[in-house]
Amino acid sequence: MNVLYFAWVRERIGVPKEQIDTSAATVMDLVEELRAREERYALAFSDMSALRVAVDQDLSDFDASLEGVREIAFFPPMTGG
């Protein structure tokens, strides 16, 4: 699945987008998988209260299922307007 990162999450992880093969059942399972992978992920995902997630371009929750999902994005709270 495509995993996208925005704002400081993108800066900490070092790429805006990557293709990840995962069998994670939920968003949080994917986060755990990434955290275990490398330090930069552990750092980016150290405080989940500072993060938001979109699943297939809709705002979602960390316990959301990844079944059939094509795109997931992690970012800080939005600051538009």
Added chain:
Amino acid sequence: MKILVQDAAFDAGAELNDFTKAQSNMGAVVSFTGIVRDLDAGLKQMDIEHYPGMTERALEKIASDAMGRWNLGDVLVIHRFGALKPEDVIMMVATASKHRKDAFEAADFLMDFLKSRAPFWKKEQTGAAQDWVNSKQEDEDALTRWE
């Protein structure tokens, strides 16, 4: 309903005139224009990042919600991304309705949701330093008044 997400600058006055002229039998048009401000007198540039695809979807949903909630003739949303300077126009919304209350309330609603539910992130450059703008709890709290 017109939603534009663009890096190009736009003329908020001309957009408002076009929007107003395009209405028929609407008694009220309300608009809001957001401008890059430099409260600490050191801002060099504001970079706005967004999530192409989701941004348009989120703005369309917010505008549709407003259309469903108030009696509106039309809604306009324009939001820029990319590098902006102090005093540049960042974004605007406009609403048209038969009576002013609908247009006022809908414009207020659009701004509240646009601030914390549309995927934009601001980064401020002041001299050598760069910092992402933190979201404010008051912006999140503002959404509860529309529940």
